[in-house]
Amino acid sequence: EDDHLMSRIYYVEAEVINQLQSQASSSSSGSRRSKIETFSAFLWKLIAEGGRDCSKKCKIGIVVDGRERLITNNNNNLSSIMMQNYFGNVLSVPYSEASVGELKAIPLSQVADAVHAFLEGATKEEHFLGLIDWVELHRPEKAIVKVYCKDDDDDEAAVVVSSGQRFPVSRIDFGWGQPAFGSYHF
Numbered sequence: 001e002d003d004h005l006m007s008r009i010y011y012v013e014a015e016v017i018n019q020l021q022s023q024a025s026s027s028s029s030g031s032r033r034s035k036i037e038t039f040s041a042f043l044w045k046l047i048a049e050g051g052r053d054c055s056k057k058c059k060i061g062i063v064v065d066g067r068e069r070l071i072t073n074n075n076n077n078l079s080s081i082m083m084q085n086y087f088g089n090v091l092s093v094p095y096s097e098a099s100v101g102e103l104k105a106i107p108l109s110q111v112a113d114a115v116h117a118f119l120e121g122a123t124k125e126e127h128f129l130g131l132i133d134w135v136e137l138h139r140p141e142k143a144i145v146k147v148y149c150k151d152d153d154d155d156e157a158a159v160v161v162s163s164g165q166r167f168p169v170s171r172i173d174f175g176w177g178q179p180a181f182g183s184y185h186f
Contacts (some may be wrong), residue, residue, distance in 0.1 A: 012039065024112035033112045036117065038061065040161045041112035045103050047157050054101030056156035061147035062119060065161035066090035066128035092131055093120035093160060095147035102157050 024038040025031065033041070044060040051058060064102050067090050096118040103111060121127055147158055 020108070023108045027107075027109035027113050029113060031116070033116060034162070036163050037112055037115045039163075041108055041115045043159060043161060044098075044115070045108060045111045047159055048098075048100045048103035051100035051104075051156040053156065054099060054104065056099055056100050057097045057154050058103055058152070058156045059095055059147050059158035060098040060115070060147060061095035061117070061158070061160040062095040063160065064092045064094060064119065064122050066092060066131070069123060069125050071127050090128060090132070092122050092127065093145040093147060094118050095145070095160075113183065 017039065021033060021035060021038045022040050024033040024041055040060060040062050044058065048058045059148065096114060098114065145160075147160060150158065
């Protein structure tokens with residue numbers, strides 16, 4: 001079977017990201033898209049361009065870190081206090097899907113608008129408080145992020161994007177010096 005999991009790490013020069021960001025931000029909404037929205041939209045469109053069947057679905061998910069959404073500037077906030085004492089990851093993977101044909105037909109700026117739309121709700125404190133409640137309610141049931149699930153023959157490809165851009169790699173010291181590289185590998 002042709003289905004297999006691939007993990008890739010890309011280093012993209014800042015100049016290239018800035019050029020893509022200009023293209024991704026040129027929609028009628030006039031909003032500037034973030035670097036992660038820009039690169040994700042570019043990758044989603046690029047993967048669709050390689051698809052042969054325009055009716056098949058292409059999915060994308062983006063890992064969102066909930067810690068920074070739950071720790072606010074107001075240290076008296078209950079969720080901020082809770083997160084300072086919490087050990088473990090607080091992640092959400094919002095996703096979307098579109099047909100290969102749809103993604104091929106629209107410009108990068110519209111793909112970036114679609115990425116922004118599905119990310120928007122998952123970047124709010126309320127989303128993560130609800131997610132924590134859901135996990136507590138359904139524990140210890142196994143769960144999987146839906147973007148990882150392939151629908152029979154309807155799916156062309158699925159990709160999950162994560163960014164370590166805000167990960168404090170320069171402040172980490174395991175006793176043998178600072179790391180030169182950090183990665184999330186699945």
